[in-house]
Amino acid sequence: MSLYAFTLGRQYKLSIAEIGSVFGWENIRDFDRDIAIVETEKILDTNTLHLLGGTIRIISLQIPKAGFKEYIESHIKKIQSDKINIALSAYGDEIDRKNLSSNIKNTMKKHGKNIRYVGENHKNINAGSYKKNRLGKYQTEYNLVNIGEKTYFGITLACQDVDAYARRDITKIRDMEIGMMPPKLVQILLNIASHQDTTKTIYDPFCGLGTTLIEAIDAGFHAVYGSDLNPEMVANSKNSVSNFVHEEEKWQQKIREKGGTPRHDIRTLQWDIWQQNAEKIDESPIWKHSDPSQTIIISEGFLGEIVTRNTFSKEKIQTIRNHLKVLYSHFFHGLKCLHFDGSIIMSFPFWKKDRECIYFREIYQIIRENGFAIKPMVPEKYDLMTKENTLLYARKTHLVGREIILIQKQK
Numbered sequence: 001m002s003l004y005a006f007t008l009g010r011q012y013k014l015s016i017a018e019i020g021s022v023f024g025w026e027n028i029r030d031f032d033r034d035i036a037i038v039e040t041e042k043i044l045d046t047n048t049l050h051l052l053g054g055t056i057r058i059i060s061l062q063i064p065k066a067g068f069k070e071y072i073e074s075h076i077k078k079i080q081s082d083k084i085n086i087a088l089s090a091y092g093d094e095i096d097r098k099n100l101s102s103n104i105k106n107t108m109k110k111h112g113k114n115i116r117y118v119g120e121n122h123k124n125i126n127a128g129s130y131k132k133n134r135l136g137k138y139q140t141e142y143n144l145v146n147i148g149e150k151t152y153f154g155i156t157l158a159c160q161d162v163d164a165y166a167r168r169d170i171t172k173i174r175d176m177e178i179g180m181m182p183p184k185l186v187q188i189l190l191n192i193a194s195h196q197d198t199t200k201t202i203y204d205p206f207c208g209l210g211t212t213l214i215e216a217i218d219a220g221f222h223a224v225y226g227s228d229l230n231p232e233m234v235a236n237s238k239n240s241v242s243n244f245v246h247e248e249e250k251w252q253q254k255i256r257e258k259g260g261t262p263r264h265d266i267r268t269l270q271w272d273i274w275q276q277n278a279e280k281i282d283e284s285p286i287w288k289h290s291d292p293s294q295t296i297i298i299s300e301g302f303l304g305e306i307v308t309r310n311t312f313s314k315e316k317i318q319t320i321r322n323h324l325k326v327l328y329s330h331f332f333h334g335l336k337c338l339h340f341d342g343s344i345i346m347s348f349p350f351w352k353k354d355r356e357c358i359y360f361r362e363i364y365q366i367i368r369e370n371g372f373a374i375k376p377m378v379p380e381k382y383d384l385m386t387k388e389n390t391l392l393y394a395r396k397t398h399l400v401g402r403e404i405i406l407i408q409k410q411k
């Protein structure tokens with residue numbers, strides 16, 4: 001078993017839910033808002049990180065045998081290069097990066113190594129500078145991790161590739177008006193609902209621009225379907241998915257020609273997108289392809305009419321809730337008629353008005369009266385979820401947030 005630290009994204013509760021679902025709750029040793037400590041037999045690498053939406057870095061940890069400076073120096077001595085960039089990061093503690101790096105520089109000079117310190121004195125470097133300074137190449141971000149009563153030293157194994165997310169961002173308009181799910185959030189939801197079991201079929205019945213489908217394909221799922229009421233959205237998402245698949249095919253072919261093996265085999269992928277009213281989900285063509293028990297419905301449903309600061313009022317929100325109530329009553333009734341016994345993970349809107357959060361409370365009742373239950377995404381003892389066992393995703397400046405709900409058939 002090896003120890004790793006995962007540094008967490010801004011929405012740390014969702015990050016924890018994702019890590020627990022992928023690595024098993026029994027393997028989480030500790031966590032706070034910034035970091036989670038995981039003990040696992042799995043060998044983790046850049047690929048592990050690529051599939052996680054809520055983790056910024058993975059750090060390979062060691063229990064300290066001597067001081068932090070000695071730990072760093074003994075590692076640098078083993079690096080087969082004379083010019084080395086290093087970064088120093090600390091979690092749950094402060095370090096004098098400037099002083100420490102200049103001490104290390106002096107000692108290492110005697111060993112013929114030229115050390116360049118990357119970063120500022122008072123804070124950890126971000127994912128962008130990690131990439132810019134090519135730190136991954138020599139694995140030279142050193143981390144001091146203090147959590148609970150424990151201290152660890154570690155080397156960063158992988159750091160989130162900011163450019164890769166920008167490439168997958170199919171539109172630059174990412175606000176809640178269009179309602180495109182951030183790709184990182186889609187990855188988190190996929191991991192929570194699937195535990196990375198890529199044999200499951202993925203279906204998004206409100207697929208919009210197709211973000212969930214693209215992320216599911218990228219994660220290696222082989223059967224990925226979507227539908228939307230709006231024919232324009234169907235055409236748009238078909239186009240985006242088809243472009244993505246085409247690029248991925250070319251990329252995988254290149255890897256094979258160089259003798260490598262791609263992370264997954266895109267040639268076995270089956271995908272399609274139809275026009276379909278989600279209120280009649282029991283009539284969707286998906287059920288000709290997939291058994292409900294093997295299907296994961298993952299979706300950001302319809303958010304209701306667009307609200308702006310000018311049109312935002314409590315009455316307006318109630319009107320939207322009434323509209324959504326009708327839509328989702330039909331949707332869950334359709335799933336009930338289907339005897340749907342797979343998993344459902346969905347994001348529903350909540351609204352922020354005068355420091356108050358207004359939830360779409362009707363949805364809890366709709367879920368239950370159709371024979372479904374809201375499943376906790378994090379063990380209750382950690383006390384991370386709302387009273388309704390949901391998790392929230394919100395940005396400070398947005399009027400509308402997302403309430404994430406994991407749903408399964410009531411036993």
Ligand SMILES: C[S@@+](CC[C@H](N)C(=O)[O-])C[C@H]1O[C@@H](n2cnc3c(N)ncnc32)[C@H](O)[C@@H]1O
Nearest residue numbers: 179180181206208209211229230277278300302
């Ligand atoms: C918030 S968007 C989904 C965005 C999507 N998650 C993405 O990242 O692009 C909601 C979508 O629901 C669709 N929609 C609204 N009512 C619907 C219905 N009754 N059945 C199916 N789709 C519907 C809209 O056309 C819109 O594309």
